Amino acid sequence: MGLALPRPVHPAAHPGDLGARPTLARPRQPAPAIGAAAVTSSLTVQNLSVRFRLPGATVHAVSDACFEVRRGECLALVGESGCGKSVMAHALMGLLPANATVAGSAWLRTEGAPPLDLLAAPEKVLARTVRGRRIGLVPQSPAAHLTPVRTARAQLAEALRELGNPASADELAARAGLDPAQLDRYPHQLSGGMAQRVVNAIALAGDPWLIVADEPTSGLDRPLVEATMTELRRLADDGRAVLLITHDLRAAERVADHIAVMYAGRVVSLAPAEEFFAGPRHPYAAGLLEALPSRGFVPIPGRPPELTDLPSGCAFRPRCDRSTAACSHLPEPGPVACHHPLEHHVAR
Numbered sequence: 001m002g003l004a005l006p007r008p009v010h011p012a013a014h015p016g017d018l019g020a021r022p023t024l025a026r027p028r029q030p031a032p033a034i035g036a037a038a039v040t041s042s043l044t045v046q047n048l049s050v051r052f053r054l055p056g057a058t059v060h061a062v063s064d065a066c067f068e069v070r071r072g073e074c075l076a077l078v079g080e081s082g083c084g085k086s087v088m089a090h091a092l093m094g095l096l097p098a099n100a101t102v103a104g105s106a107w108l109r110t111e112g113a114p115p116l117d118l119l120a121a122p123e124k125v126l127a128r129t130v131r132g133r134r135i136g137l138v139p140q141s142p143a144a145h146l147t148p149v150r151t152a153r154a155q156l157a158e159a160l161r162e163l164g165n166p167a168s169a170d171e172l173a174a175r176a177g178l179d180p181a182q183l184d185r186y187p188h189q190l191s192g193g194m195a196q197r198v199v200n201a202i203a204l205a206g207d208p209w210l211i212v213a214d215e216p217t218s219g220l221d222r223p224l225v226e227a228t229m230t231e232l233r234r235l236a237d238d239g240r241a242v243l244l245i246t247h248d249l250r251a252a253e254r255v256a257d258h259i260a261v262m263y264a265g266r267v268v269s270l271a272p273a274e275e276f277f278a279g280p281r282h283p284y285a286a287g288l289l290e291a292l293p294s295r296g297f298v299p300i301p302g303r304p305p306e307l308t309d310l311p312s313g314c315a316f317r318p319r320c321d322r323s324t325a326a327c328s329h330l331p332e333p334g335p336v337a338c339h340h341p342l343e344h345h346v347a348r
């Protein structure tokens with residue numbers, strides 16, 4: 001985790017009082033209303049599960065995940081490496097490999113268009129109407145995403161052409177904060193920050209209202225992390241929805257309105273950011289917070305379980321110092337796989 005700078009943890013703010021915590025949020029703007037039957041565009045994920053079949057084993061990569069993100073909001077999905085964050089993103093984009101099976105629903109509601117269940121939609125529909133147009137993916141590694149033998153300008157122009165956007169590469173670049181003079185460079189001639197801006201610009205070429213950013217700051221130094229976070233917050237404030245996937249809790253604190261914590265494929269905590277940083281309900285989420293430098297850097301003992309061999313009940317139970325008999329089975333299916341609903345009240 002890129003957690004070099006200690007940051008004071010702010011007390012709980014009044015709900016909606018974004019100015020009281022270290023966020024980049026400006027006052028939330030209402031979603032633009034389009035047409036008579038305007039709805040605020042949103043993504044509603046319900047009981048999303050993903051399994052991978054392997055010879056002799058099944059990987060329980062994501063189990064019964066539920067969350068929602070709307071225009072104007074940023075939801076951060078945080079958790080340790082391997083907990084299922086990227087698999088979740090790939091499931092939503094229809095990009096899972098052939099050995100995957102998916103269950104649940106992920107309703108994408110877009111103004112002026114019929115709702116679409118991303119998990120049930122045919123590949124042709126996802127390719128033609130969703131990827132790049134309604135959902136833009138900011139990939140983890142800009143260098144790997146860009147074609148090495150073509151200039152930034154050529155790649156921006158191609159994205160615009162494919163998505164039917166009449167804007168010029170220069171206009172798109174200017175909006176992404178790119179210096180037009182740098183557009184004739186090849187990817188290896190771009191700095192890390194510039195390459196990141198090029199892929200951000202490509203993700204926005206089709207004017208998607210939902211941005212899925214999968215570890216957009218991995219490998220970047222602190223100033224670039226800050227710049228990327230500022231950019232993501234700006235996208236949300238401009239009326240887009242942002243799903244930020246990260247293991248960097250401090251980066252999430254900078255931009256997110258809501259924090260979802262995943263552990264071993266399950267969402268174990270889902271809360272408004274103010275509430276989360278004031279005291280999360282699940283002992284694992286509490287442990288993640290205590291591992292922040294500002295909270296003393298206390299690591300969580302033990303390791304996450306193998307996703308091919310999950311314990312029964314709460315998967316965190318073997319590492320948890322607060323488990324009770326109730327944790328030996330999962331709670332009734334619901335938004336959060338957790339037996340500690342009053343954790344933050346008890347802790348304070």
Ligand SMILES: Nc1ncnc2c1ncn2[C@@H]1O[C@H](COP(=O)(O)OP(=O)(O)OP(=O)(O)O)[C@@H](O)[C@H]1O
Pocket residue numbers: 052053054059061079080081082083084085086087088097099247307
């Ligand atoms: N095609 C696949 N076949 C089998 N298992 C897979 C496949 N793709 C991913 N997995 C497994 O699914 C689990 C979740 O992986 P995922 O990439 O979503 O983790 P993550 O939370 O994004 O981690 P990181 O922070 O390292 O990116 C891992 O155990 C991974 O090994």
Ligand code: NI
Pocket residue numbers: 085086087214215
């Ligand atoms: Ni990942």
